[in-house]
Amino acid sequence: MRIASLSEFLLIRIERLLDSTLVKPRNTPKSGLSSGSSTSSAGAPLNRQIYQAIREAILAQLLPSGLQLPSSRDLARELAISRNTVTYAYEQLIAEGYLETRAGSGTFIADTTPNQIPGGRLNKPPLTDPSGQSELSAHGAQLIQQAGVSDLQWGAFMPGVPDVTLFPNKIWSRLQNKHWRRSRADLLTYGEAGGYMPLREAIAEYLRIARSVNCHANQVIITTGIHQSLDIVVKLLGEHGDSAWVEDPCYWGTRSVLNSLGIKPVAIPVDTEGMRMRLANLRQPPRFICTTPSHQYPLGMVMSLSRRRALLEYAASRKVWIIEDDYDSEFRYGSRPLAALQGMDTHDRVLYMGTFSKTMFPSMRIGFMVVPESLAGAFATGVSELYRGSQVFMQAIMADFMTEGHFTSHIRRMRMLYAERLQLLQDAIAHHFGDRITLTGGEAGLHLAMGLPPQCDDLAISRVAREAGIVARPLSRYYMDPAFSQKGLLLGYACVPSEQIRPAFDKLATIIKAHWK
Structure with a gap:
């Protein structure tokens, strides 16, 4: 489509940029905007809209180098806005090297084409990996693949997290x-x-x-x-x-x-x-x-x-x-x-x-x-x-x-509370599974390990539990050697309010039983 003038081009670019008509067309009465900090109905300053529209057009090579821009007075009249608004945009673009002024001639698009790198190409390679992981080093790829971090760091049954509400x-x-x-x-x-x-x-x-x-x-x-x-x-x-x-x-x-x-x-x-x-x-x-x-x-x-x-x-x-x-x-x-x-x-x-x-x-x-x-x-x-x-x-x-x-007083108080919550969790596990499940780690710490039969898929249980809002880390993920790997779940109790432990485990027990084979 042929654009009749730079002002019309800017109108179209700004509309596309902000997905709405933030600067009124020429045939619309002036809005009374008279300062460089004036803003549109969406809250974006008009001077920044003009600056961004011209800048993006230059980077996209839609405005060629050497093209003369209309004077700030003429462009302001075309857009029906304050001249100060256009002046600010021009000055910012000049400061950043996108525009240049020539004495007695006006304002022009600067030549921003990067110098050709010897033996290299400036063409952008096709995007074959949207995730960007193909750019990672071997160590980086291994780190991301084996990452154990969780997006949930609080609540039932996140291990290793203290009850910070009682600090x-x-x-x-x-x-x-x-x-x-x-x-x-x-x-x-x-x-x-x-x-x-x-x-x-x-x-x-x-x-x-x-x-x-x-x-x-x-x-x-x-x-x-x-x-x-x-x-x-x-x-x-x-x-x-x-x-x-x-x-x-x-x-x-x-x-x-x-x-x-x-x-x-x-x-x-x-x-x-x-x-x-x-x-x-x-x-x-x-x-x-x-x-x-x-x-x-x-x-x-x-x-x-x-x-x-x-x-x-x-x-x-x-x-x-x-x-x-x-x-x-x-x-x-x-x-x-x-x-x-x-x-x-x-x-x-x-x-x-x-x-x-x-x-x-x-x-x-x-x-x-x-x-x-x-x-x-x-x-x-x-x-x-x-x-x-x-x-x-x-x-x-x-x-x-x-x-x-x-410090020592706080540890004593929390040790008593965590011992109480540990007992509540052990009682809940015993209620659902009796002696069919082995528990380890209940003498110390902020979590215990609940063993599962070898045929249970602790990874699947963990995924379903997470969808239900419960963290139950799969024990098998902590092993390096598959020959020693055991199935189970790590259940933290320290950051779970005492009254929520039984209801939360009832929900988890239902998920475990559905995967029990």
């Missing part, structure tokens, strides 16, 4: 306001290497008392959580192509981080005593051993003392690094929390990791690790170099929260 907000707000009133610049800028020292001191003191960890404050390194802790350990102590023993099943995030860094995970099966090292594995020492000895994730067993000692002796003799994820160690029901593996280490081969995501709230994004004293300086520098000091203000509040005793 002591008033205490936290008081501590936060105290720091805001002080107006300390050091809390609002990048933090010191290793993290906020008062928090490191508070964590060291807590770990010595509650977890029998041997450390002082300089050995405590503040991170954003287990993922970043594992990431920095591998980057500073590992090489691309190294291997790492991981428990099978294990936390999916551990495998994701290792794979993304070029570390090969080697599946080591677990039994009632924890990680079961086999002779074939012992003959090929890894660079790292990733373990959750105090509360295996996701099955919940505790590593026996004999295997702990064997693991430490093997690591010392073969110069292997043990990465201890002290998962949910604070929430143990019916007995005191167990001592950490790090407290037994006499050869400095254990790197201990923890997080406040389960004891406080996940969005805090504060974790920590305890490294051997000989590595403390390097790790503090490494974390600062790669990630910069972050959340310093939050770290200061957390330090006060711990030193004033609120």
Whole structure:
């Protein structure tokens, strides 16, 4: 279609752009718009409409370079709008290089054609993969394919999420306001290497008392959580192509981080005593051993003392690094929390990791690790170099929260509540399935694992449950080696209100029974 004038062209372009006639045609009486910030009925400034219409037409090569534009006065008269509105659009396009002015001649479309790359082509290749995953690296594609993240992070029966509705907000707000009133610049800028020292001191003191960890404050390194802790350990102590023993099943995030860094995970099966090292594995020492000895994730067993000692002796003799994820160690029901593996280490081969995501709230994004004293300086520098000091203000509040005793009090209260909810969930499971289903992990943590018969499709159950608004993670997805894979569901109870546990499981039980074969 032939366009009679640039003003008519702009009218058509703007209509297509915003799917409505936002600038009135020439034969329509003036609207009284008289400033560059005037807006249409849809709320879009007219100057931006003109700017965007001309800009898109230039990028689409509908307006050729060298074409002279009408003066701002003439175009404003054609569009029946204020000249200031057109002037703003022209000036913005000139500033961005789309238009150019020539003294005594007027305003022209600039030549924006990119320079030809030697040996290259500017033609856009055909789109063969709308998802864009074909552009991913091998590590990236594997990460996305095996991702375990969920779009639902709250409610029945999301594992690993605490009840944040019962967090002591008033205490936290008081501590936060105290720091805001002080107006300390050091809390609002990048933090010191290793993290906020008062928090490191508070964590060291807590770990010595509650977890029998041997450390002082300089050995405590503040991170954003287990993922970043594992990431920095591998980057500073590992090489691309190294291997790492991981428990099978294990936390999916551990495998994701290792794979993304070029570390090969080697599946080591677990039994009632924890990680079961086999002779074939012992003959090929890894660079790292990733373990959750105090509360295996996701099955919940505790590593026996004999295997702990064997693991430490093997690591010392073969110069292997043990990465201890002290998962949910604070929430143990019916007995005191167990001592950490790090407290037994006499050869400095254990790197201990923890997080406040389960004891406080996940969005805090504060974790920590305890490294051997000989590595403390390097790790503090490494974390600062790669990630910069972050959340310093939050770290200061957390330090006060711990030193004033609120942290231990909060854990005690939540431990009692979670024990009650665990019992409610166990009762609901027993009501529907009696002794036909095995449960593991009920002694500690924020979830339990419910075993299913081998013929049950836990993936299908999980999908149907999700459609019904219930999260029930399939246990089989946590295994690496199909030979050891078991069917089941991970059921979190911490973030489910007590009165909702039974009704939610009744709904889930109906879904399970429909898939029971």
